[in-house]
Each structure stands twice: as C-alpha cells, then as structure tokens.
Amino acid sequence: MLQEVWQNFTHNLFKPLLLFFYLGFLIPILKVRFEFPYVIYQGLTMYLLLAIGWQGGERLAEINASNIGRIAGFLIVGFVLNFVIGAIAYFLLNHVTALRRIDSAIVAGYYGSDSAGAYAACVGVLGGLGLAFNAYMPVMLAVMEIPGCLVALYLAGRLRHKGMDAAGFMPDEPGYTAPAKAGVGPGAVAGPAGENLEAQHERGVEQELEFSLEKREHPGWEPEETAARQPGKKMHIFSPALLREVFFNPGLGLLIGGIVIGFISDLQGAKVVHDADEFFVGAFQGVLNLFLLEMGMTASRKLRDLRSAGTGFVIFALLVPNIFAALGISIAHGYAHLTHSDFKPGTYILFAIICASASYITLPAVQRLAIPEASPTLPLAASLGLTFSYNVTIGIPVYIEIARLFGR
Numbered sequence: 418m419l420q421e422v423w424q425n426f427t428h429n430l431f432k433p434l435l436l437f438f439y440l441g442f443l444i445p446i447l448k449v450r451f452e453f454p455y456v457i458y459q460g461l462t463m464y465l466l467l468a469i470g471w472q473g474g475e476r477l478a479e480i481n482a483s484n485i486g487r488i489a490g491f492l493i494v495g496f497v498l499n500f501v502i503g504a505i506a507y508f509l510l511n512h513v514t515a516l517r518r519i520d521s522a523i524v525a526g527y528y529g530s531d532s533a534g535a536y537a538a539c540v541g542v543l544g545g546l547g548l549a550f551n552a553y554m555p556v557m558l559a560v561m562e563i564p565g566c567l568v569a570l571y572l573a574g575r576l577r578h579k580g581m582d583a584a585g586f587m588p589d590e591p592g593y594t595a596p597a598k599a600g601v602g603p604g605a606v607a608g609p610a611g612e613n614l615e616a617q618h619e620r621g622v623e624q625e626l627e628f629s630l631e632k633r634e635h636p637g638w639e640p641e642e643t644a645a646r647q648p649g650k651k652m653h654i655f656s657p658a659l660l661r662e663v664f665f666n667p668g669l670g671l672l673i674g675g676i677v678i679g680f681i682s683d684l685q686g687a688k689v690v691h692d693a694d695e696f697f698v699g700a701f702q703g704v705l706n707l708f709l710l711e712m713g714m715t716a717s718r719k720l721r722d723l724r725s726a727g728t729g730f731v732i733f734a735l736l737v738p739n740i741f742a743a744l745g746i747s748i749a750h751g752y753a754h755l756t757h758s759d760f761k762p763g764t765y766i767l768f769a770i771i772c773a774s775a776s777y778i779t780l781p782a783v784q785r786l787a788i789p790e791a792s793p794t795l796p797l798a799a800s801l802g803l804t805f806s807y808n809v810t811i812g813i814p815v816y817i818e819i820a821r822l823f824g825r
Contacts, residue, residue: 429814434541437706438809441713453711461708465537466668468697468704469555470675475690476552477676478683487758488553492560494752495768499561502741502772503529503568509737514729516795519576519585523784523791526569527800528737530776531561533668534712538809539770541705543763546817550763559672561771566663566783573788585790659786666779709809712801719802722794730795734803738773742816745772750823762820769816774808775800 444451480488507525510516516524536558543550576587586593679697682690723731749768753760777800784791 429542429546429817430810432542432545434538434545434702434706434709435810438538438709438713438806441710441715442717442806444714445717451714453714458708458711461704461711462533462668463671464704465701465708466533466671467675468701469533469537469540469558470672470677471679471693471697472701473552473555474676474679474681475683475694477556478680480552484758487756488551490756491749491752491758492553492557494748495557495561495771496564498745498748498772499529499531499564500568502744503565505741506737507568507572509733510730513733515727516730517585517590517792518587519573519581519788519791520795522572522576523569523780523788524796524799525572526565526783527775527777527780527796528565528741528804529568530563530565530780531558531771532774532776532800532805532808533558533672534708534777535770535774535805535808535812536767537705538709539767539813541702542813542817543766544702548763548766548817549761550767551759551761554764554767555672555676557768558771559669559676562669562776562779563663565776565780569780569783570659570787573791581790583790659783662779662782662786666782668778712805712809716802716806719798722798723802726795726798730799731803734799735807738804738808738812739815742769742773742812743819745769746816746820746823762824765820765823766813766816769820770808770813773804773812773816775804777801777805 441453443449503525506528507521510521510524511518514521540550580588582594582596584592584594679690682693745768746765749760749765752758775796777797780800781793781797784793784796
C-alpha cells in the first residue's frame, strides 16, 4: 500500500500545471528579468472565477430537487467549519509564534477564509486524473470565504475592547503606548477648537495609520483599488463599505455571477451553452497554467517577508493545511454517512483544499478597511508564500491520498 501511495503521490506532483508553478517560483530566485503584466493577471483571475462559476452553474442545473436539503446542510457545515478553523488558527498562533495578538487575529482570519487560486489548481489536477466532484462545490467556495472575514473582525474588536493601542500593541506587549490624557503631553493630538479629547485622539490615530500604511507594501496582484480600499480610518463592523467588501467583493461577485449565468444558460439546452463551453471549459487548463506561473513568481517574492516572523510562524503555515484538510475530509465523510449523501471522490479533495487554503485577496481588502493596525505583509507571506505554495505542490497530492485512505 505504501508503494502505491508513493507512486500516486509522485505522479501527481509533476502535473504540467504544477510544473508551471515551479517555473514561476524559480524566476525571482534565478533573477530572470521577467515581469508578468499585472493587467494580464487580472484577466486570468477574472476568467478563472467566471469559468469555475460557469462550470458549477451548469452542473447545478442538473441537480435533483430532492437533494437540495442535503446540499444546503453541507454548505452550512462548511460555513461553520471555517469559523472553527479560524478559531483554531488563532489559538495555535498565540501558542507557537511570537506574533502580536492583532497579527495573530488577522492571520487567523486569512485561514478561516479560502483561496480561489488553490481551488482552481485542485480542479485542474482532478480533471487530469478524471476525478469528478459534485456540482455545488463552487458555491461552497463562495460560502466558505466569508467566515474568515467575520473571525478577523470579531477578534480585532475584542482586542480593541481590551485596550489595544493605535499601533496594534496590547498593554502587555513591548511597544505599547498608553493613550494621552487631558489632551496634553507627548501623546496629545492638536485639533480644532472645541474638539473633544476622544475626537482628537481618533483623528490622530487616523493620521498616524495613514502615514504608516502609505510606506507599506501593497500587493501588486490584488484587484484594482477603489476608494473603499484606500488605507485610512478603522470602520465600524456594520458600516456599509465594510459589509459590501465582505459580501460583495469583486471575487465573490464574479464567482456567484458565473454560477448564476451557467445555471440559467444550461436550463436552455446544450445548443445555448456549446460555444461558451469551448471557452470556459476547453481553455480552462491553459489559462490555469499561466495563472500558476504568475502565482509562483509572486509566492517566491513573498517569502522575503518571513525573515522577521520566526520559525514557529513558518511551521504553522506549512503544518496547519494538513490538519485542516484532514479535518475537512473527516467531517465530509461523517456528513455523507449521516445524511446518506452521494459525494463524488473529487468532492472530498476540493473540500479539503478549501479548508486548507488561506485568503490572499478578500482579507487584505477587509484588513485595510477595518484592521489597519495589523501587519499587511505577514499574513500574505504565510497565506501566499507558504500555504498556497505548499497546497498547489505537495498539498493536493497529499490530500488525494488522505481522501483515498478515508475511502478504503
């Protein structure tokens, strides 16, 4: 059995799309003078989200109405599970790393969400292996993106309530600055006549954060910034701009839009979807190869941000994907057994990759709006430089073998 596992693992490790990722990863290391045009990356991302949604929508149109209850139940399980994953990640980060608690909170939020890029890579591998998956998995991808945002917002609010300062330090952490009193002294903030102390302090916090954030790196691969994404003041958890970013961000909008269009189109018959299938299905693997080439380059560059993170942080980012993937597979098997659901083999693997992956687009936008005290580089170095790299190279083959062992 071990020999079979090893053969399957090595075979899956050198699929063409993974080789493109390896190539992209080596380009910065070898200092090859090549830059992937950002607008092309945006186009590839848009295509993949729409293609994933389109294919899922087509399959959803073929689902029997009698299965809708079990499907909805599984979606709820996935939503709750990513809340649990975010909480577990926060607990582990506080015990195995030396991160500030606000940084642990935002990283936990990243891991309580998911990655459309890792999902797309997994779909590509499953297609090469001929492993089918259930039609609603693109919906699961959309649903399980949201809990991480809510986890990060809750934890940040809890830390502020416990006395976190404007720079993100807690009272028991080195570097903490006590709030100014009575509007005088080094920490006081001058303001217009008649402005109360609280308003002065809040305005000073905003100015300080704006200045510090302007000097920090802004990931080049993130969707175009809008006015809502510009660094600035912390927003209330129920502010319209923040809720819009959580529930109506561009990635989620394209994915859900693709699902709806694919669903409606398929209901009209094969002739209607034939031409679009040639584009969204036939070209999927080729576009995915180019996407992973660029992601390999970006992941390689992000590793430089780990120099100050510590060994525990690196171990966390490489180890927890396996824990969360195994947890996801076991829960999916348990749900299938309890509800007598007909899960196809690829469903377990896709659910595992959703549980094991971390956000790198939605959470940075939410972070800029509502949690500017946290480091913008450490979460991305972990989610993209380490976890994404691990998932699309070693992780997917490992999860395939774990799913096979559960299914024996």
